[in-house]
Amino acid sequence: MVMTDYINGKETEMRLWMTDPKLMCRQHLLGEHRECHTFVGSINNGHNVSGYLNGLVDPRLIEQRHDELVKEMIRRGYNHHSPLADYDHTIVGHVDPEENLKELHRRCPACRALIDKSECSSVW
Numbered sequence: 001m002v003m004t005d006y007i008n009g010k011e012t013e014m015r016l017w018m019t020d021p022k023l024m025c026r027q028h029l030l031g032e033h034r035e036c037h038t039f040v041g042s043i044n045n046g047h048n049v050s051g052y053l054n055g056l057v058d059p060r061l062i063e064q065r066h067d068e069l070v071k072e073m074i075r076r077g078y079n080h081h082s083p084l085a086d087y088d089h090t091i092v093g094h095v096d097p098e099e100n101l102k103e104l105h106r107r108c109p110a111c112r113a114l115i116d117k118s119e120c121s122s123v124w
């Protein structure tokens with residue numbers, strides 16, 4: 001199973017950021033949305049997802065997260081034609097949204113611009 005994603009030509013691990021969708025650039029917003037579908041597909045195909053549960057994905061929250069991302073995508077005028085498949089919601093993972101927001105701020109100039117504008121980063 002290939003669970004890598006490519007952003008700016010750089011290999012990154014698949015993860016759900018779980019940060020405020022309004023503070024994510026187009027690429028990260030659409031990337032995380034795609035990963036919701038990919039991850040559910042992996043669960044439903046019986047793949048071992050245990051490597052993602054400590055810090056990268058909390059499967060209990062994927063459906064709720066998918067809907068949040070779609071709401072923001074539609075607000076920005078992007079299309080969405082892909083209902084999320086049903087899956088096992090009982091798999092427990094852990095994600096730290098605040099750490100992830102800091103990481104996006106470090107990593108991505110486009111996200112950084114949105115975060116700085118929102119003054120979220122002023123509390124750091």
Ligand SMILES: [Zn+2]
Nearest residue numbers: 080082083084
């Ligand atoms: Zn979708």
Ligand SMILES: [Zn+2]
Nearest residue numbers: 025028108111
């Ligand atoms: Zn970004």
